[in-house]
Amino acid sequence: MCETEQKKQVTPRVATGDRAILPEGAKTIPVYIMGKKYEVPETLTIMKAMEFAGFHFLRGAGCRGGICGACPTVYRMAGDYKLHFGLACQTVVAADMYLAQIPFFPANRADYSIDEIGGLPEAIHALYPEIFRCVACNQCTKACPMDVDVLGYISALKQGNIEKAAKLSFDCIQCGLCASRCLGEIPQYHVAQLARRVYGRYILPNAEHLKARTAAIESGYYDKMLDELEKMSKEELEKRYVEREREPDFAEVGSWKPEETRYL
Numbered sequence: 001m002c003e004t005e006q007k008k009q010v011t012p013r014v015a016t017g018d019r020a021i022l023p024e025g026a027k028t029i030p031v032y033i034m035g036k037k038y039e040v041p042e043t044l045t046i047m048k049a050m051e052f053a054g055f056h057f058l059r060g061a062g063c064r065g066g067i068c069g070a071c072p073t074v075y076r077m078a079g080d081y082k083l084h085f086g087l088a089c090q091t092v093v094a095a096d097m098y099l100a101q102i103p104f105f106p107a108n109r110a111d112y113s114i115d116e117i118g119g120l121p122e123a124i125h126a127l128y129p130e131i132f133r134c135v136a137c138n139q140c141t142k143a144c145p146m147d148v149d150v151l152g153y154i155s156a157l158k159q160g161n162i163e164k165a166a167k168l169s170f171d172c173i174q175c176g177l178c179a180s181r182c183l184g185e186i187p188q189y190h191v192a193q194l195a196r197r198v199y200g201r202y203i204l205p206n207a208e209h210l211k212a213r214t215a216a217i218e219s220g221y222y223d224k225m226l227d228e229l230e231k232m233s234k235e236e237l238e239k240r241y242v243e244r245e246r247e248p249d250f251a252e253v254g255s256w257k258p259e260e261t262r263y264l
């Protein structure tokens, strides 16, 4: 056996790009991915553990930060009948976890133009009549990795309360796990997105400052600055980004202004 082959055999494989990687010799645990057993470092997220095990994500991974909803995962622990739900990029593996990813769930999505449907609850009822098939089993809420009150917003919509539904569903990341559990075959996350769109388009009062900003954009006020940015190299843009003035993390609302105010 040549030296390189020997080295390959003794060096444990580690996933890259994850600060949770253990040093050599770190503890590994058994997990079952799509029914097959793998030994993976115990501190990795499901996503990193799958990569460690040799999976490559072409679908089912996006932001890797718990925002995009691309990595919903269902798992069960050995000896327990209960199903658990989580995001692969956020959930840390545990010994004897049986898991499968559901990167896409084929839920019904209505076709509409937000400018044409109007702002009444009846518009939502017409586009998604299946919300009245809800039997209030609450499996949708139990499956939500973002702790959204899914049953709460579907019930609010049935009662015609679009504002409540929009607010209750604000943290939804569209992963689709709710729909995968629904007895009534309701695509809750698409319904919630429509509720937020209707709320933003027809119910929420228009922000006054937005009118002034839109007028400034349309008058060409920002064109010179945009031209300058477009001509910059990638390195210059990165430098500009890194050196930008940043609002302090704990500034009181409305109390901070950058020194550069030309384009405010």
Ligand code: FES
Pocket: 060, 061, 062, 063, 064, 065, 066, 067, 068, 069, 070, 071, 087, 088, 089, 090
């Ligand atoms: S990859 Fe975006 S939420 Fe997990």
